[in-house]
Amino acid sequence: MVRRIASTLLCSLSLAAALLHSAQARADSFAAGSLIIPMDVTHQDMGMLEAYGLVYALLQAGVPVRWVIKGGKAMGDVDFTASAVDVRTKAAIDGHPYRGGPWVVDAADAAAAAALVDSWLAANPNTNVHSATAAFDGDVARLLVVAPTIAMMADGNQKIARKYMAAAKIPDSTGDLLWPDSSPDMLTPEELSGPTLEDHRDGQLFDEDGDPVYCQFMSMHWGVKDALDNPGAVAEVRAFLNFPTHFYAQCQAVNAFENHPEHGFFLTESGFLIGKQPTMFDFLQNEEPYAQLDGPFMSVGGSEAAYSLPMNAKYKAQDIVFITEKGTPVGVNDVWMTGTLDGLCPASSCLTTGKVSYLGGHEYSVALPISKNPTTQGARLFLNSMFEAPCATADGLPLVTIDKEAPSFTEGPQVTFVLKYINEGPTTALAAVVRDPLPAGVSFVSASDGGALQGGEVLWEVGNLGAAEGGELSLTVTLEGFGVYTNVAYVEYKVGQNTLSVASNETVTEYGVGGSTTGGSGGETTGTTGGTGSTGGTGSTGGGTGGASGETSAGSEGSGASDSSATSEDASATGGANDEAGCGCRGGAPGPLHGLWVLGLAALRRRRAA
Secondary structure, three states, X not given: OOEEOOHHHHHHHHHHHHHHHHHHHOEEEEOOOOEEEOOOHHHHOOOHHHHHHHHHHHHHOOOXXXXXXXXXXXOOOEEEEXXXXXXXXXXXXXXXXXXXXXXXXXXXXXXXXXXXXXXXHHHOOOOOOEEEOOOEEEEEEEEEOOOOOEEEXXXXXXXXXXXXHHHHOOOOOOOOOOOOOOOOOEEOHXXXXXXXXXXXXXXXXXXXXXXXXXXXXXXXXXXXXXXXXXXXXXXXXXXXOOOOOEEEEEOHHHHHHHOOOOOOOOOEOOOOEEOOOOOOEEEOOOOOHXXXXXXXXXXXXXXXXXXXXXOOOOEOOOOOEEEEEOOOOOOOOEEEEEEEHHHOOOOOOOOOOOEEEEEOOOOOXXXXXXXXXXXXXXXXXHHHHHOOOHHHEOOOOOOEEEEEEOEOEEOOOEEEEEEEEEEOOOOOEEEEEEEEEOXXXXXXXXXXXXXXXXXXXXXXXXXXXXXXXXXXXXXXXXXXXXXXXXXXXXXXXXXXXXXXXXXXXXXXXXXXOOOOOEOOHHHOOOOOOOOOOOOOOOOOOOOOOOOOOOOOOOOOOOOOOOOOHHHHHHHHOOOOOOXXXXXXXXXXOOOOOOOHHHHHHHHHHOOOOO
């Protein structure tokens, strides 16, 4: 059974996510032993593109990676200074000024990363990784936690994106580094458009419920005439961008999508004029992840080397251009720009709308060292945008919870468990499975909605869970003897290339022992041990049920699993925080985030004190 939550809840969630995102402005303190992946030409000149592949591999392995970029910096400024040792050569590195947006694996995660890093360095001798020998501070612009799912348009010039991906050693979803045309992630215009022109969410960017199944979609050189002949493909991309996703276009594909008269105008009021290729550049918004470079930059030519706005026309939002011709105003010969669909929200803080990135120039180089091949920087910009896909970050993850209900006491041997699950986050939880391992002394009787016993646990394949999608399941079992039975259920699901899992509250049922209270709804179970609920407090024996905000009812001695000072602070600070950003959310503060996994994620999201 699938249900949709009211729009007020979605508004609250988007506001809470925006607050979590904005917290990233503060600096982190990193301990000795933290791993640094340099992104400057001093220490990564030959391995600059492969470094992105290493980051992708770390994320696939579940190792969080922080993108450390100094706030308010100018082009070429230092992001942080640290002393370290080269992991491969063991050479000492004293007080190096790291530039270009380096990546950091926190010391707490370094052990989990060690074997993968060693393997990568052995296979890719041009990549360099450092291990900090002393503590250092750095501004964390993004906390990346999953490897994004990526789709590529088979537009006739997919070889360009394929070349960039191969240079970085980032595979498709099957692990294929070649990104062949047969890849499931290589979409033809017809597959993109879908079977109808009426439904703009029936192409292969979406599942059967119209929820996006990719983090990022890219087109390198789709023809303008082809787009006019296939308006459904443009409409599908516009629909895709109504979610926190990312669309990248390069060269003629920019004009094909942006200037489409029916479904285009993603970033501009009236489309682009084709500009002239600049030879000198101004670099703007240098603190944004999209803008991270080190060393000289040079654009390339092609049918669309740069973009200008028609006279008196504007971008729909400000501060979205990162590279433009030197000495010209924004809107004249712009080369690299990013914004959210229709300028609805700032690109750095809104999780209710997708991001759009445009790069002028037909095909950039992947030749190295990058300091001597300035046109390779365009491939680096492409890779920057991939890791800016919102669903790669902690802020953009699904927020899946599962609550379990069970009687705290039964006089008969047959008991029914009720499981309620929901995705309250902004992005899709893919291929979700609900699991309920049966404890010892419990026999399976029946399950709703096709649940089946497999290897000692009951499984339900509930499919993709879009924002605010969830359901209710039930399971009937027989208790084989008097005693106390505890039980926990789980939801497993995929985000990007990663599989995540979240546990329910623990239920406690006494059979023929004593007591008379029943477990409350929403996972707020009472009983002898007071099982912990994921949305509210839990009572001691015979106590009342916890309130919806993690507050324990009178007569109760339990505590709410999701009640924390940090989440309370986030909620109290919300009050229309995103109204000015244009996300369209109004009303009061969101309720607290809940679930033990959610608390762990929230801890990752919030910046540590410097």
